[in-house]
Amino acid sequence: MKDKLKVDPIKNGTVIDHIVAGKALQVADILSLNPPKNLMMIGVNLTSHKMGKKDIIKVENRILTEDEVNSIALISPSATLIIIEDFKVVKKHGISIPDEIKKHIVCPNSNCVTNIENVPTRFEVACRKPVEVRCAYCEKKYAIDQVRFKF
Ligand SMILES: [Zn+2]
The missing domain is CATH 2.30.30.20 (Aspartate carbamoyltransferase regulatory subunit, C-terminal domain)
Structure with missing residues (x-):
């Protein structure tokens, strides 16, 4: 439940949760290559029950492309994608390393x-x-x- 609080503030968009601690900036680099026109928030070294420390990124009004997700999976296979609509979690899933x-x-x-x-x-x-x-x-x-x- 503690994790959930950190997810709440965006209205619509994508949260990339459970990023390996220290890897958020690399993930943000990937997202910035296809420049975000909207708010992007980066949290580094947050406390995680699952991982000890984790990073998190929230991108407003954006759904990631398959290529972006695959690239992120290479950097942090542990990441979870959370799709937010109207402040609610509508979808949450892990990602996997592509072939x-x-x-x-x-x-x-x-x-x-x-x-x-x-x-x-x-x-x-x-x-x-x-x-x-x-x-x-x-x-x-x-x-x-x-x-x-x-x-
Ligand atoms: Zn080559």
Whole structure:
């Protein structure tokens, strides 16, 4: 119930709850790439019964796209999405790490064809814990913290 109080203040929008503590800014970066026109609130190191510490993000008047959710899942698989309508929770669900992600990760390898020609990237998830992704073109593997997202 204590968690619920922190969810209440937005009228309509999405709450990303149970983000791994310290990862909220990375998640916010993803959301900012497709710039939010509305209020976004970021809470860091909140107390959580489930996790000890957690981060939380609330975005007003916005439903996340599947690509955004998949990207967030790579950064914080523990996250829960809560959809708020008229101050009420209408939907609440966990997210899961996708098998692959297209277009939205920039390959850090400057010699990769995706950086030389304008080829959309494709990354496969090579490891789920900790999350590592592999470029389908140059086949190099990266920890999720080593890559940059673009939207
Ligand atoms: Zn590559």
